[in-house]
Amino acid sequence: MKPETNIILIGAGNVATQLGLALSDAGYKISQVYSKTKSSSSVLAKKLKTESITDLKKLAQDASIYIIAVKDDAIRDVAAQLKLGNKIVVHTSGSVSINALKKVSTNYGVIYPLQTFTKGKSLNFKNVPLCIEGSNKSTSTTLQYFAKSVSSNVQQVDSDQRKVIHLAAVFACNFSNHMYTIAEEIMKKNKLSFGLLKPLIEETASKIKNNSPTEAQTGPAARGDKKVMKEHLKMLKNKDIKEIYKTLSNQIMKTASANKPA
């Protein structure tokens, strides 16, 4: 399919940007970038040296693959405005069913990049797991081939599995990041530098490369140190944070006792 494959990007946020750059690096031609916001669309179009549009009616009909990388709750709106015959159209969401695109084309699917993308922070797209799903055999095969040209980690995953992965990702990414946020608040409130904790955060994430996180668990709750936990609860003045400390410590103690060798 490469390099004659023309791609159109619908969306110009973090996912569209990183995916667009990776595709462009891999030699694909991005023929248009759409965003309802002119500034977003033109910033990305400039990066990809392509045309920027803000009206879906101006969408070229001759691309091979249309990638809808907009916010989850905007996918159905965008899909309702598209009729693409038998062109391949995919969305990139973890939580939206493949069926959201059923009326857009006979060949539709999903390419869900299992990664957190930050504005201005580039990453090696080759390492981003891509969870793909096609509405039929030939679309799946095309998407598999297509995804493999930008990532070395491509998985066929159905919509139910993808929802589970997305849920697990909320814990692995969004909730662990919130733990960093609370740690930062505690440090700041006491005029201590959050930077001091960065090697610890890095090592905690690095540990699970070769250890199950259940086995890697350390800390007062894991060793059932009630004295320290009681002191920590006394130190926490914010009642929400106190509640989080209690709930998570209890849960860690439960997990630890369930996994203790008999």
Added chain:
Amino acid sequence: MKPETNIILIGAGNVATQLGLALSDAGYKISQVYSKTKSSSSVLAKKLKTESITDLKKLAQDASIYIIAVKDDAIRDVAAQLKLGNKIVVHTSGSVSINALKKVSTNYGVIYPLQTFTKGKSLNFKNVPLCIEGSNKSTSTTLQYFAKSVSSNVQQVDSDQRKVIHLAAVFACNFSNHMYTIAEEIMKKNKLSFGLLKPLIEETASKIKNNSPTEAQTGPAARGDKKVMKEHLKMLKNKDIKEIYKTLSNQIMKTASANKPA
């Protein structure tokens, strides 16, 4: 002080092991390793090519620095059995006050390595922040010099500050690791590989090197996507995990709205 400085390690767990190896690499002589468990003590003593003891009465009295690296709740027990005159004695705990060592020597202190140590996983000790505290000026100066010979990140921190850092570390390390545990359980229960989430976990931790975690927050709660959160709660059957999902999502929504530009 180097290399004539003789060090005795009291404790043979993960902290004692990593610290002992780092000190040995830096050219210090470890003259004894104590553990009440013979196997632990002799394993570490062998690594450090030194004497292993299991009775505190056999502790040599001629070392320059005694490092008590035992579990938090064992520090006072060990301290009660030691009389070390004016030799420097330190513990390595984040949550125990420097005063636990008051009766052991006139020169006491703390070297708290702000890191999570795993059996069998080595790490570059140079990057481990060492929070130090001395009972007097000269002890502080000696500990500062001593700590700097194994780590490039040495901070003078008093007992109250150290307790705050330890509390923040519980969120940054122990609780974020528990988020990984829950993610692993969700994946396993659905016969999906936890490995798929590893690049995401790595990137989430890597992001905060240059971004505040408050700004780096993504996910359904951060964008107030109630539809997805409702679906996730429906998917979670375990009532504890459901509760954690709810509590953390609410907290993320609160933080997000507090940090929204007016």
